[in-house]
Amino acid sequence: MYCINCNNKVDEKWKYCIKCGKSLINDNSTIDEIKVEEIKDKEKKDTILYISLFFIGLGGLIFLDNFKGIFFLLSLVSIVTGYVKYPKNKIIKIIFWIFVILFILFIIFAVVAIIACIRELPNCTNIG
Ligand SMILES: [Zn+2]
Numbered sequence: 001m002y003c004i005n006c007n008n009k010v011d012e013k014w015k016y017c018i019k020c021g022k023s024l025i026n027d028n029s030t031i032d033e034i035k036v037e038e039i040k041d042k043e044k045k046d047t048i049l050y051i052s053l054f055f056i057g058l059g060g061l062i063f064l065d066n067f068k069g070i071f072f073l074l075s076l077v078s079i080v081t082g083y084v085k086y087p088k089n090k091i092i093k094i095i096f097w098i099f100v101i102l103f104i105l106f107i108i109f110a111v112v113a114i115i116a117c118i119r120e121l122p123n124c125t126n127i128g
Contacts, residue, residue, distance in 0.1 A: 004031060043086055050082030054095060075099070 003010050005022035014024055057075030061068055076099075082089070083096040 043089065046085065047082065047089055047092060050078045050092060051095065053078035054082075054099075
């Protein structure tokens with residue numbers, strides 16, 4: 001193992017680093033805390049990234065006429081990836097489920113519109 005203070009190679013039996021004098025006994029908890037902080041920090045950055053990509057996709061879907069499929073995929077992939085990676089993240093979870101509900105509603109409305117269209121075929125202009 002290595003001293004977390006000076007990176008000097010140290011024996012696990014040693015109580016102090018012979019190079020810098022740092023105690024080697026209680027430092028495991030410090031390392032764990034640093035790791036937890038790093039993981040939290042990474043989750044925060046990833047959350048911001050996935051949510052940004054999701055809203056870029058959503059914005060494209062709503063405001064641009066072209067490439068709707070690509071923007072939809074961008075939204076879908078970023079929020080699903082975020083949800084799979086961080087299922088406990090509250091913000092991702094909320095956006096994911098809102099997205100799922102909206103998607104289901106959209107499909108229901110599309111199906112209803114198509115059925116209504118088929119029934120009144122001569123007046124049907126909604127398909128496509
Ligand atoms: Zn040291």
